[in-house]
Amino acid sequence: MKAAPFDYLRASSLDEAAEALAGTPDARVLAGGQSLVPLLNLRQIRPPLVVDINRLDGLSFLRTDNGRLEIGALTRHRVVEMSEAVRSDVPLLAEAIGYVGHAAIRNRGTIGGSLAHAEPAAELPAVMVALDAEFGVHGPGGERLVAARDFFLGPHRTALGPGELLTRISVPARQGGHAVEELSRRSRELPLVAVFAAVTMSGDVCEAARIAVGGAGPTPIRATTAEESLVGSALTADAIAVAAELAAAATDPPSDLHAPPGYRREMTAVLTRRAIARAKERA
Ligand SMILES: Cc1cc2nc3c(=O)[nH]c(=O)nc-3n(C[C@H](O)[C@H](O)[C@H](O)COP(=O)(O)OP(=O)(O)OC[C@H]3O[C@@H](n4cnc5c(N)ncnc54)[C@H](O)[C@@H]3O)c2cc1C
Structure with missing residues (x-):
């Protein structure tokens, strides 16, 4: 089966993406596509607009800063999995990420996509709740921080409001x-x-x-x-x-x-x- 027709926007800035999402109810972000594309192709969702964020600068990074690991939402699972810093500073995340699908999926899938998808059985949402992570969110109202434990509202439901995107994840380092x-x-x-x-x-x-x-x-x-x-x-x-x-x-x-x-x-x-x-x- 193929996806129902939709408009496609390759966003060139976060503000452009947020504005397009806010202006079109039921529009979806496209990150790695590992969950979104199957849902489109099975016609389980029929968004009128898909906003591709893959070309946005500054959403793909991994760094330690002030005792915290900072991860850009567009960072691929595989980058986190292969990182020495993640293994030494946040070993629970390093171990858990190896359980996410197969290598091909982790090569393409993103950390932000796994979290925004909010699948109740998925590994990363639970890891972030265990570690008291914080999520950076960008939307028409500007930036805000959401605690992981307040982010997940139900199966595939999150605290992201209209026009909001997940931009970064901040995790305290070292947990024994x-x-x-x-x-x-x-x-x-x-x-x-x-x-x-x-x-x-x-x-x-x-x-x-x-x-x-x-x-x-x-x-x-x-x-x-x-x-x-x-x-x-x-x-x-x-x-x-x-x-x-x-x-x-x-x-x-x-x-x-x-x-x-x-x-x-x-x-x-x-x-x-x-x-x-x-x-x-x-x-
Ligand atoms: C065969 C197979 C096996 C899998 N096994 C597992 C598994 O074992 N464990 C697991 O956890 N997952 C598994 N998955 C799911 C998949 O790995 C993740 O859900 C996926 O990688 C999500 O990231 P993505 O970048 O591909 O997101 P996408 O598919 O692009 O997007 C997923 C959802 O999140 C939204 N979204 C994406 N990025 C953002 C953002 N920055 N801000 C706001 N919304 C955003 C999209 O609009 C969409 O609704 C599997 C998938 C497949 C196909």
Whole structure:
């Protein structure tokens, strides 16, 4: 099948892109096209206008600045995956990004596209929620910053308003030991459930914990009660088991043809247990 007809604009500035998006309801941004083009070709969406941002300057970069990793929205997954700075400064992101599709998809797909697409089971939204990332947004009203945990509103729904584009992602560097645990039907496809964890230890005691779950709710879920239960503990098997149950209780899994909610909830507990244990080993 081929896409329904649409107008195409290759934007030459952010303002031009924002103005075109604001002026045409249901217009879509084209970044790497790895999610947008299949949706167009299957006619699941029929935007009247597609605004191509691939030629915009200044949206593709990767740098560390003041203890934070700054990523341009148009930066390809593969660039982040291959970066030494990402591996050393934000290892949870470095590990998670290798789970996004296949190399061909990561060569073309962009970080901003993965986040703006807001697929509940996707890796990067959950990682950004786990890491308390901030997103730079450009629109007709100028620039604003949105916290990752306020950005995802539901399946494929974000806090981006009319005419707004995601421009950059800012992630705090260094979060102790980390781990990614995914359950997928086939390797490197969207997971049924995925858990992203990081722990900081002071001697034998857990000083801080971060846990986010993807695929077990309409948005990525930050398991804050589970995190709190771990702080001050020695991350014994019992403490980890309690946290894993708390993480599972925080989920709101969908029912679809791939798995019933109870299965996803139970798998959240299993994957959380494994993720915290592995993060502790690496901390
Ligand atoms: C075979 C296959 C397997 C995949 N497996 C996975 C997987 O395992 N995990 C995973 O997370 N994803 C997976 N994906 C999805 C895909 O990798 C990402 O969703 C994709 O890379 C998104 O980035 P993009 O640049 O291609 O975005 P596009 O497809 O160009 O855009 C996606 C959406 O985001 C919007 N958008 C893009 N950039 C911006 C911006 N800067 N500001 C505002 N809106 C914007 C677009 O309008 C569109 O609605 C898979 C895709 C395929 C085809």
